[in-house]
Amino acid sequence: MHELHTNVRASNVVRARRLLQKKFRDSEGAFLVEGPQAVREAARYAHVREVFVTAETAQRYPEIISAVQERRGLVCFASDEVVAHLTSAVTPQGIVAVTEMPNHKVSSALHSESRLVVTLAYVRDPGNAGSVMRVADAVGADGVLATTESVDLHNSKVVRASAGSLFHVPCVEEVDLAEVIERARSFGLQVFAADGSGETLSDAMDLARPTMWVFGNEAWGIPDEILSLVDRVVALPIYGKAESLNLATAAAVCLYASAQAQRAN
Amino acid sequence: MHELHTNVRASNVVRARRLLQKKFRDSEGAFLVEGPQAVREAARYAHVREVFVTAETAQRYPEIISAVQERRGLVCFASDEVVAHLTSAVTPQGIVAVTEMPNHKVSSALHSESRLVVTLAYVRDPGNAGSVMRVADAVGADGVLATTESVDLHNSKVVRASAGSLFHVPCVEEVDLAEVIERARSFGLQVFAADGSGETLSDAMDLARPTMWVFGNEAWGIPDEILSLVDRVVALPIYGKAESLNLATAAAVCLYASAQAQRAN
Numbered sequence: 001m002h003e004l005h006t007n008v009r010a011s012n013v014v015r016a017r018r019l020l021q022k023k024f025r026d027s028e029g030a031f032l033v034e035g036p037q038a039v040r041e042a043a044r045y046a047h048v049r050e051v052f053v054t055a056e057t058a059q060r061y062p063e064i065i066s067a068v069q070e071r072r073g074l075v076c077f078a079s080d081e082v083v084a085h086l087t088s089a090v091t092p093q094g095i096v097a098v099t100e101m102p103n104h105k106v107s108s109a110l111h112s113e114s115r116l117v118v119t120l121a122y123v124r125d126p127g128n129a130g131s132v133m134r135v136a137d138a139v140g141a142d143g144v145l146a147t148t149e150s151v152d153l154h155n156s157k158v159v160r161a162s163a164g165s166l167f168h169v170p171c172v173e174e175v176d177l178a179e180v181i182e183r184a185r186s187f188g189l190q191v192f193a194a195d196g197s198g199e200t201l202s203d204a205m206d207l208a209r210p211t212m213w214v215f216g217n218e219a220w221g222i223p224d225e226i227l228s229l230v231d232r233v234v235a236l237p238i239y240g241k242a243e244s245l246n247l248a249t250a251a252a253v254c255l256y257a258s259a260q261a262q263r264a265n
Numbered sequence: 266m267h268e269l270h271t272n273v274r275a276s277n278v279v280r281a282r283r284l285l286q287k288k289f290r291d292s293e294g295a296f297l298v299e300g301p302q303a304v305r306e307a308a309r310y311a312h313v314r315e316v317f318v319t320a321e322t323a324q325r326y327p328e329i330i331s332a333v334q335e336r337r338g339l340v341c342f343a344s345d346e347v348v349a350h351l352t353s354a355v356t357p358q359g360i361v362a363v364t365e366m367p368n369h370k371v372s373s374a375l376h377s378e379s380r381l382v383v384t385l386a387y388v389r390d391p392g393n394a395g396s397v398m399r400v401a402d403a404v405g406a407d408g409v410l411a412t413t414e415s416v417d418l419h420n421s422k423v424v425r426a427s428a429g430s431l432f433h434v435p436c437v438e439e440v441d442l443a444e445v446i447e448r449a450r451s452f453g454l455q456v457f458a459a460d461g462s463g464e465t466l467s468d469a470m471d472l473a474r475p476t477m478w479v480f481g482n483e484a485w486g487i488p489d490e491i492l493s494l495v496d497r498v499v500a501l502p503i504y505g506k507a508e509s510l511n512l513a514t515a516a517a518v519c520l521y522a523s524a525q526a527q528r529a530n
Contacts, residue, residue: 253517
């Protein structure tokens with residue numbers, strides 16, 4: 001029988017919990033991943049240093065535990081209380097992994113072969129950021145970039161909303177928006193910004209070309225000085241009385257439009 | 266100068282706060298609407314019985330206050346604490362309205378002229394439900410139906426995520442799924458269910474025909490016995506490694522595909 005960690009003040013629990021804060025994520029080069037689905041992807045695509053898991057969850061997902069151990073990650077059996085202490089979720093799912101940050105650079109996402117790149121500019125809501133990462137993964141995007149002013153992509157709420165997609169697509173934080181727009185252009189990508197002030201999305205826009213999409217802040221969109229840098233400002237058609245769409249749903253429609261046009265070619 | 270409500274135990278505050286619970290919403294026929302944008306829509310499209318507003322917010326949005334008063338709604342100036350007490354939001358926006366429930370029936374949404382109807386089956390997450398209502402509004406859908414097992418559409422988190430769309434589109438709760446599928450067919454609508462197990466969405470599906478879309482539970486989709494009742498089970502193409510999409514983002518892609526095909530005709 002394994003030792004059961006029940007003390008939230010144990011030193012490894014205290015160290016892990018600190019990773020809920022960005023400054024410790026940066027200094028440790030690690031972040032927390034919660035729930036069986038996301039931990040499975042972490043164990044497969046990244047390096048899990050240590051996993052805190054309840055006996056019940058370990059029994060239910062033995063393959064996750066083996067995958068962590070095979071790559072020399074520590075497995076700590078822990079009480080519900082310890083696991084709950086390490087998550088920001090309302091209903092913890094019995095497993096939390098201390099995972100090494102994948103060390104992606106802008107060039108992992110944005111290069112001469114890139115066809116579809118997503119940039120989050122001033123996006124503050126973690127649920128939105130995570131959902132957009134999940135859509136980016138679904139459409140097979142080359143990467144997700146987030147500007148300095150955006151929510152941290154390794155924030156546990158973002159990680160949770162991304163449902164594992166953080167491990168499937170190169171995600172890079174703290175990029176400079178003007179610089180990546182310039183870089184995208186140098187690789188032959190057109191740059192579209194989604195904003196309610198733009199022209200209505202249509203097939204006439206040559207969506208099949210390699211494209212970087214810029215999605216802006218939930219409340220106030222994208223500043224004019226940024227809009228002036230992109231090739232096109234694009235709005236979704238609104239047929240009803242809604243003023244706008246939620247950021248993640250708008251991004252889904254834009255990204256699927258590009259991905260489908262690119263694949264039809 | 267108006268009287269300022271500062272006591273969270275005042276009888277009107279206590280009564281209003283009860284509306285955070287479904288049983289009181291049902292018995293009072295009223296629900297809470299938070300934030301300037303949503304209250305503006307409530308005052309315009311429904312009946313606001315009473316509004317709790319901070320002096321600062323009232324000063325910033327005088328047109329909302331006038332709109333409530335013109336239709337004989339009470340205006341109560343309240344402290345930040347009272348307003349916070351009436352919301353489930355982390356950052357209350359200074360205004361909460363006790364609003365009469367619009368009395369929509371299934372026939373308001375689903376009738377012989379309906380072209381695009383949205384049904385939420387077993388949808389539990391309030392953010393998802395509200396975001397789908399917002400998308401339904403954006404695409405000009407005829408209505409949103411929610412089954413008995415789904416989250417209550419007048420739950421304050423749903424109302425907040427819908428960003429006013431609850432007042433733009435007839436929304437009806439506690440419908441029986443098999444019955445509305447039958448009814449949709451009798452009005453000549455095809456019924457599509459979105460589910461990862463289905464055929465890939467494509468133009469060959471005659472999306473231009475009047476359609477009712479059924480969206481299912483976030484975690485386990487739609488039960489087989491329901492899938493067997495619909496005309497088509499439709500999946501979005503996944504080009505990357507994501508297992509699935511978030512419910513609201515998937516719904517956005519499906520509903521825009523239908524709306525655009527219908528309007529191209």
